[in-house]
Amino acid sequence: MEKRDILRIEQIRKVYADKSQINEHVVLGDINLRVKEKEMVCLVGPSGCGKTTLLTIVAGFLQAERGNIYINDMPIHGPGPDRGFVFQGYALFPWMTVEENILYALKLRHAGKEEKQNRLAQLLKMSHLSGNEKKYPKELSGGMKQRVAVMRAIAAAPELLLLDEPLAAIDFQMRQLMQEELYTLLMSANTTTIMVTHDVDEAVYMADRVIVMSPREGEIIADYHLDMARPRNRHSPKYLHHKEQLTLYLSESFNIGMEHTG
């Protein structure tokens, strides 16, 4: 059976004007994209290609000048709990404990005590955070913060999980380890996911599909499907082949950017 579209992005246009309102910079020209149920999509592209802008428009934090976004065929108006968001710096509320952060979405919709306790137990087990629920974010390691951020975003079972370069601030040695951790979490969360990254290896390791965007009005220059079994072996010929292909697309995108701005 054909999987249904969870997300439909139609003709999204976003323009940034400078302070004088004279010079305009078209970040996203005319973006169309569909994401199917349970799909794991990575948006890649050089800096300034509009990948984070597109993600924030889907989240509802930013408004597009034109176009529509539908979640399950319903148009979105601003942010909502149907789209969980994991921020680059995690943005965990420092005044709340791990438990309060994770259960915040459930608190907002006045979930019962039993429902909250069951969901918390389930999420803590999934993220190996048991025993840390009374700690505050400042007491956690980077990896633990990431897990709390993902758990908070998926606690209310959103239709779509959006991640904005969740591993950007992590140094190279920790990065692979945290990629694997994040990958395991996302697999057990089993949610439709869009993740922005600038790391091709991260995209090949995690995604079902990689969208390569270019700095020329955010144009999608490749919609690349990765038909590989999971978990993926980073040294397999197939893996390296996909990585090479995507790197070529990314260089192409980079060249487009140079021509566009130069």
Place this chain on the structure above:
Amino acid sequence: MAVSRDKIPGPVSDGRAYSLIILLGACLIWYVAGNRTTNHMVLPTFQSVVCAFFEALTSKEILLNLAITMRRVLLGFSYAFCIGAPIGLLMGYSNAANKALSPFINSARQVPVMAWVPLAIIWFGLGDGPTVFLIAFTGVFTMIINTINAVQDIDRNYYHAARSLGATRWQVIRDVVLPGSFPGIFTGGRLAIGLGWMSVI
């Protein structure tokens, strides 16, 4: 070898130990200088001031006056807090409110506090009223400005996070704006009390 950035344990890392040394040093200098001076109007001796201090501590009249002053400061501060914090929260959260109220706040706070004394006496009569008013008046702008800054310093992503988890505007204020600005409001409160003490005279 990795250099440890941990604090050195023991009294050396404790600033209070240094404070005590500075205090004892200052007392010693005062003691020596006081005993060498012949004119005690210029510099009273250390021991006479210590005696006077302990006499004052046990004097009923002084303690009563101290209590009256503290009551005035706390009362004035309470007004400053109850008026300043909500106005600061509103101005920090809403750009429109900030633009609308800023001209009035900025011009009113430039007026020297002594200039308000005659008006305060006319409005509140003689007694505690004008004093409490002036303490509140000096504290309220500190409260407002610190609260505005505290709200504006809250990371935008906390608002986004709360909204994306389903928070309404009021829930964002309750769960993000209030706790997020608390440290700044607290600092404003400390400064306002300090200013209150200074203006009580």
